Amino acid sequence: xxxxxxxxxxxxxxxxxxxxxxxxxxxxxxxxxxxxxxxxxxxxxxxxxxxxxxxxxxxxxxxxxxxxxxxxxxxxxxxxxxxxxxxxxxxxxxxxxxxxxxxxxxxxxxx
Amino acid sequence: xxxxxxxxxxxxxxxxxxxxxxxxxxxxxxxxxxxxxxxxxxxxxxxxxxxxxxxxxxxxxxxxxxxxxxxxxxxxxxxxxxxxxxxxxxxxxxxxxxxxxxxxxxxxxxxxx
Numbered sequence: 001x002x003x004x005x006x007x008x009x010x011x012x013x014x015x016x017x018x019x020x021x022x023x024x025x026x027x028x029x030x031x032x033x034x035x036x037x038x039x040x041x042x043x044x045x046x047x048x049x050x051x052x053x054x055x056x057x058x059x060x061x062x063x064x065x066x067x068x069x070x071x072x073x074x075x076x077x078x079x080x081x082x083x084x085x086x087x088x089x090x091x092x093x094x095x096x097x098x099x100x101x102x103x104x105x106x107x108x109x110x111x
Numbered sequence: 112x113x114x115x116x117x118x119x120x121x122x123x124x125x126x127x128x129x130x131x132x133x134x135x136x137x138x139x140x141x142x143x144x145x146x147x148x149x150x151x152x153x154x155x156x157x158x159x160x161x162x163x164x165x166x167x168x169x170x171x172x173x174x175x176x177x178x179x180x181x182x183x184x185x186x187x188x189x190x191x192x193x194x195x196x197x198x199x200x201x202x203x204x205x206x207x208x209x210x211x212x213x214x215x216x217x218x219x220x221x222x223x224x
Contacts, residue, residue: 004154031210034118042115042214043155050209058211087129090154092212098143098162098204100212 002026006091006103013081013110021076023091023107029101031094032074033058033068036087037105043090045046081110113138113208117201117215124191124222129182132186132218134175134201142203144168144177144184149198150215158186191222 007022025032033048041071049068059105063085065077078085092100118133136142143162147155159168165177175186184201201215 035212040138040216042216043212044214048209048221052172092155093212094212097160098210099145099157099160100147100155102156103148104154109218 004091004093004101004103006089006106008106009100009104011109013078015081015083015108017081019078019081021089021091021108022080023074023103024072025074025091025093025101026072027093027095027101029095030071032068033094033100034064034074034076034090035062035090035092036085037059037090038087046076046089047091048059048086060079074086078108113142113203113205113213115201115203115213115215117199118218119177119216121219121221124220126193126222126224127190128184130191130195130220131213132199132201132220134183134184134186134215136184136201136203138182138203138205140205140207141179142205144175145204146173146175146184146186147200147202147203147214149200151197155200175212191220193222193224196220196222 004025007038030051034046035043048067049055115135130206145160148158159170160167161177
């Protein structure tokens with residue numbers, strides 16, 4: 001039982017490049033979400049999904065796309081990376097008791 | 112909108128000192144309240160939670176009581192250890208808001224031996 005797995009752990013992109021951050025969970029949780037963490041700002045919600053085939057925007061969705069074709073996977077796509085997207089990204093799934101299980105994070109630097 | 116305000120850090124303590132981190136919330140409805148902890152280089156872990164007024168969450172010597180009258184959920188520990196050095200986040204969810212987790216800005220706690 002691996003929980004929430006995120007890959008890669010670190011990534012450096014050039015401005016304008018695109019990439020996909022992977023997130024997978026093996027707990028059969030319906031609810032998954034992506035957050036970004038920036039100093040002094042806590043975690044801010046980017047996108048979330050209440051189940052396969054359903055996604056919705058969070059607080060800071062611009063520049064990011066998501067899809068949810070399976071219960072297990074919830075990838076986050078950066079369409080055209082910008083320096084403002086330099087951040088630590090966390091994927092999470094919600095348990096039956098409304099607690100969240102977080103992945104270990106992806107540290108992204110856009111130069 | 113729904114929001115969480117927590118005590119600004121950083122907080123530096125000596126081992127065995129008493130720790131309090133203040134957290135207040137604004138919400139339309141009755142949220143569930145959480146404290147998450149982030150150790151250096153790691154993701155967030157659920158520390159404790161409370162789902163209704165007057166509930167007390169507790170774990171690893173930490174406690175927090177859901178106070179509806181003061182809209183607060185302050186975190187306390189009676190005797191901290193060096194291993195408690197981490198960033199602590201207060202958070203809430205509301206069923207009416209699709210269970211989205213809203214976080215405070217986080218409080219960095221450093222415990223010195």
